[in-house]
Amino acid sequence: MGDFWLPEAASTMAPKIDSLFTFVNVVSGILLVGVVTAMLWFMYRYRRQDPAERPSPVKESKLLEISWIVIPTILVLLVFNWGFKSFVAQKTIPDNAYEIRVQARSWGWSFEYPNGVTTDTLYVPADEPVKTTMSSQDVIHSFYVPAFRVKQDVLPNRYTSVWFEATKEGTYDLFCTEYCGRNHSEMDAEVKVVSRARFDEWLESAGTPDDIPLPELGEKLYTQQGCQGCHSLDGSDMVGPTWKGLYGKTDHQMADGSTVTADANYLRESILQSGAKVVEGYQNVMPSYASLSEREVTGLVEFIKEQSDKEVSEE
Known part of the structure; x- marks a missing residue:
């Protein structure tokens, strides 16, 4: 359960996030009381008591x-320094984060x-960093878990990511917070945080014979779609660029002279x-291949x- 202000x-x-939010509210409250008090005092102290009275000159301070x-x-x-540090921490995904694909x-x-x-339903292990790599099949959505204080837009035709580390076992709400049409308000889900042992048990029992991990599916498509005819896996030059060492390459040279990161x-x-x-x-x-x-x-x-x-591990 949350408190009066926050979930x-x-x-x-x-x-x-909560400490910064509380600080901003407390300071704003103090300033509000100070400004209103000063206004009321000035209204009383400098009120005109006689129609013929003229205000005396005021010297600057x-x-x-x-x-x-x-x-x-x-x-x-x-506030900027405090907020920027929190922003960087939210955007810096730990190397050991467990990755889950979100559609x-x-x-x-x-x-x-x-x-x-x-x-x-999103199942995650407690006390471990989790990275969600997300994309949309149609319009813009937004991934929001109030209890984790994370929110990230989910876009069509590209990937976005957000990470979190749940600290308490339990069931939490997940909402879409980007208006996406008629049933936007019904686009919700549950996040179940469980111990690592229970998570491993669930993951093993939830699988079905028809499920295939994404890299294995990609390897199958590599042959089925004829990718092997143009793209090698061993670094050899073919009709198209090799896939060996391609992902993460920061100086991938384009024909127009520009460079891109192969993310x-x-x-x-x-x-x-x-x-x-x-x-x-x-x-x-x-x-x-649309x-x-x-x-x-x-x-x-x-x-x-x-x-x-594989190339990194071999080195």
């Missing part, structure tokens, strides 16, 4: 003028785990819109990522 704080970031410049500046800098659609959520299990969004765009960015030294002969499902596109991205991870 329950159930993540590592929640106390930091340098101390007062300096005070109402310096004090607000200090407060603004304090948003009108009007529901689905959550996919590394072993291929897919559910409409998940770049790979997704290249699969669905092959001519959007053409790599230097290669021709734009790749067909569009007919692939969202899960198949993600599977190919994860397979390409796996090739880079």
Whole structure:
């Protein structure tokens, strides 16, 4: 249960966000009382008591003028510094975070785990960082868990991510907070935080024979879709760029002279819109694979990522 002001704080970031929120409210309350009190005092002290009375000249106070410049500046800098540190902490995803794929659609959520299990309820282990990699099948949605103090827009045709570390076992609400159509208010889900042992048990029992992990799906599509005819996995040059060491490459040179980072969004765009960015030294002969499902596109991205991870481990 939360308090009068806020919902329950159930993540590592929640106390930091709440303390800043409380500080801003307390300072704002003090300033409000001070300003209103001063206004009432001035109304009484400088009221005109006689129609013929003329106000006496008022001399400026340098101390007062300096005070109402310096004090607000200090407060603004304090809040900015405090907020910026919290922002950086929220955006810096731990290397050991457990990754879960999130798919948003009108009007529901689905959550996919590394072993291929897919559910409409988000299960996470307690006291471990969790990264959600999200995309939308249709319009803009927004992933919001009040108890964790996390909110992130979920966009079509690209990936967004947010991370959290739940600190209390229990069931929490998940909402879409971006208006997405007629049943927007019904687009909710549950987040169940359990111990690591119970999470592992659930993950093992929730799988079905038809589930296939994303990298394995990507490897299957690599052959089925004919990708092996243009893209090698061992670094050899073919019709298209090799997939070995591609993911995460920061100086990927394009034909127009620009460079891009070969992250998940770049790979997704290249699969669905092959001519959007053409790599230097290669021709734009790749067909569009827009007919692939969202899960198949993600599977190919994860397979390409796996090739880079293999290269790093071999080194």
